[in-house]
Amino acid sequence: MxxxxxxxxxxxxxxxxxxxxxxxxxxxxxxxxxxxxxxxxxLPVVKSAGLSPDMNVPWSKTVRIIDPFEGEFLGVFDRNSLGGYLYREGSKQVISLWTPQSIRVLATLNTDQAGSFFYVAGRVYPRPDYLKFVTTKKVDKLLLKVREQVFQLDGSNNKFAVSKELATALKNAPDENLDIRLVLEEGQTVDSKIGTQTVKAWRSIY
CATH class of the missing domain: 1.20.5 (Single alpha-helices involved in coiled-coils or other helix-helix interfaces)
Known part of the structure; x- marks a missing residue:
């Protein structure tokens, strides 16, 4: 052979x-x-990507969003209340939606609380059914600190694009609260945090 x-x-x-x-x-x-x-x-299903002050969604968990205008994609909703109850005078709330392509933010600030009163025998009594309202603000810039690196994002209509570099940083973020800063249209800043559970949920979308 x-x-x-x-x-x-x-x-x-x-x-x-x-x-x-x-x-x-x-x-x-x-x-x-x-x-x-x-x-x-x-995964839990959320039928809109829209943000509102009193929305009710699974917070800090990966969800499947099926939006009638934007289609289907994965996302994580986060909420942080500053100053107590949403409708309380002086309270602030930051709601955000994190998706592979973008970050959306809704900031509400309450500088006052409307109420009503009634009179009985010459005395004034507050009514329990006070008017509930919140004031939403336009967010021009979003700053995120991941470890020692600070990302500054310029947005449009409270929406910020996610770059590959930012997506990698979010995916590898440590299991701890993450600091963010919102720069509002008038120049006012709101400092907030993203909770640890949201940070962990990011790993399934980035």
Missing amino acids: NNLQKMIPVLVLGANLAIVSSQICAAITVQQVATQAQSSSD
């Missing part, structure tokens, strides 16, 4: 191994896609 005859079975065996290896890789890829699709379908 010459050298060429000895090599033929080896070459055939190598080709067969390559085909089997390719089939295994293809099967693994299909399984991964199926697993990801299954895990995505198991």
Whole structure:
């Protein structure tokens, strides 16, 4: 048997191994896609990407957003209340939606609280059904501090684009509260925090 005859079975065996290896890789890829699709379908569903002061969504958890105007995508909602109850005088609230492509922010500031009164026998009594209102503010800039790195984002209509560098930083952020600063249209700043559970939830979308 010459050298060429000895090599033929080896070459055939190598080709067969390559085909089997390719089939295994293809099967693994299909399984991964199926697993990801299954895990995505198991997530809570939120039917709008819009933000409002009194919205009720799963906070600090990965959710599947199915918006009638923007389509379907994954996101994490976060809320931080500063100064107590939403409608309390002097309270502030920062709501944000974190998605692979963008960050949306809604800031509300209450500088006053409207109320009503009634008179009985010459005495004034406050009514319990006071008027509830909040004032939303336009956010021009968003600053985030991840470890020692500060990202400054310029936005449009309270929406900020997520770069690859920022996405990587968010994914690798430590398990702790993350500081953010909102620069409002009038130049006023609001310092807030993103909670640890939201930071952990980022890892499934970035």
